[in-house]
Amino acid sequence: MTASEAVKRGPMTSLERWLTALSLVLLSACGSGTPAPSSEPGPAPEAAPASGAAAQATAAQPAGAAGAAGAAGAAAQAGPGATTGGPAQGEAAAASVRLYALDCGRADIQDMTYFGDDGGPRTLVATCYVVRHPRGTMLWDTGVGDEIAKSKDGVLVDRKVGIRFSLQTPLRDLLGQLGITPADVQYVAFSHMHVDHAGNANMFPGATWIVNRRELDWATKEPAPAGYNPAQYTSYRSVKTKLLDGEADVFGDGAVTIVPTPGHTPGHQSLVLKLQRAGTVIISGDACHTHGNWEHRRTPPFNTDRAESVKSMDRLAARVGATHARFLVQHEPDDLAKLPRFPAYLD
Numbered sequence: 001m002t003a004s005e006a007v008k009r010g011p012m013t014s015l016e017r018w019l020t021a022l023s024l025v026l027l028s029a030c031g032s033g034t035p036a037p038s039s040e041p042g043p044a045p046e047a048a049p050a051s052g053a054a055a056q057a058t059a060a061q062p063a064g065a066a067g068a069a070g071a072a073g074a075a076a077q078a079g080p081g082a083t084t085g086g087p088a089q090g091e092a093a094a095a096s097v098r099l100y101a102l103d104c105g106r107a108d109i110q111d112m113t114y115f116g117d118d119g120g121p122r123t124l125v126a127t128c129y130v131v132r133h134p135r136g137t138m139l140w141d142t143g144v145g146d147e148i149a150k151s152k153d154g155v156l157v158d159r160k161v162g163i164r165f166s167l168q169t170p171l172r173d174l175l176g177q178l179g180i181t182p183a184d185v186q187y188v189a190f191s192h193m194h195v196d197h198a199g200n201a202n203m204f205p206g207a208t209w210i211v212n213r214r215e216l217d218w219a220t221k222e223p224a225p226a227g228y229n230p231a232q233y234t235s236y237r238s239v240k241t242k243l244l245d246g247e248a249d250v251f252g253d254g255a256v257t258i259v260p261t262p263g264h265t266p267g268h269q270s271l272v273l274k275l276q277r278a279g280t281v282i283i284s285g286d287a288c289h290t291h292g293n294w295e296h297r298r299t300p301p302f303n304t305d306r307a308e309s310v311k312s313m314d315r316l317a318a319r320v321g322a323t324h325a326r327f328l329v330q331h332e333p334d335d336l337a338k339l340p341r342f343p344a345y346l347d
């Protein structure tokens with residue numbers, strides 16, 4: 001079932017709910033005090049995750065051999081743009097980890113002060129990443145909802161602030177370029193559940209969702225906090241979840257690690273990859289939105305905790321230094337542009 005199918009049952013379309021949620025983020029940044037849409041009778045989830053899911057949640061476990069065949073299959077379909085040859089033979093698991101960067105939406109913003117940056121217009125990108133590991137495939141974030149692609153010129157999501165979202169190629173089609181469908185994705189990990197990261201969450205009802213426990217608690221509050229559209233992730237109640245309370249080694253070999261970086265939201269997290277050729281790559285999530293914010297430790301006014309945000313950036317910076325990592329600001333278009341052009345990959 002697609003996200004749009006899921007929400008058609010509700011009284012609002014997913015686009016409407018999405019726009020409402022985004023407006024609330026921006027309005028809260030303006031300090032307008034606009035109330036959250038508590039009266040919306042949409043598919044709002046319970047206040048807390050199902051106890052069964054929470055009780056079952058553990059630090060991520062290796063996925064076992066089942067995913068290996070899929071990864072091998074995809075390797076053969078990496079496409080003509082692939083930058084490197086096949087996986088090194090006889091190497092450890094991390095040797096054949098591949099990182100694909102997907103353009104999962106653009107945000108044209110008229111005034112970046114709403115994100116704590118210097119004023120003026122900017123275009124940000126909603127990058128998602130596919131991580132192919134011999135033990136399985138993980139998607140990091142799901143971008144804006146695929147329904148945005150139906151609007152050729154994008155969608156003006158906030159007239160007052162001036163933010164237009166657009167999507168060239170739906171996530172489902174991008175996965176198709178890798179020769180996989182949503183059902184082939186074993187893990188979907190979320191930096192956080194804001195509308196530009198969880199837009200296609202419901203496209204993955206068969207995957208294990210990896211979310212920080214505090215994030216899911218926060219994202220399923222009633223009424224939903226600004227920036228969240230619970231209709232986008234209703235499947236959390238039925239999917240397998242791994243609710244994290246700290247760091248998690250997703251495949252059990254140190255190649256793919258999720259680390260908590262709270263502050264933008266209570267349960268925000270970032271991604272650390274160990275690639276054989278590229279070395280350590282650290283992906284910010286929204287620990288920072290721009291290079292400028294990273295360098296100057298600036299935070300959007302709507303972050304849930306500024307002090308925590310700065311501490312998280314400091315911890316990430318220490319990790320970048322200690323591992324000589326390549327640091328990717330997930331919303332920065334030039335960081336996406338410097339990566340191998342999809343469907344090529346980094347390994």
Ligand SMILES: [Zn+2]
Pocket residue numbers: 194196197286331
């Ligand atoms: Zn974001």
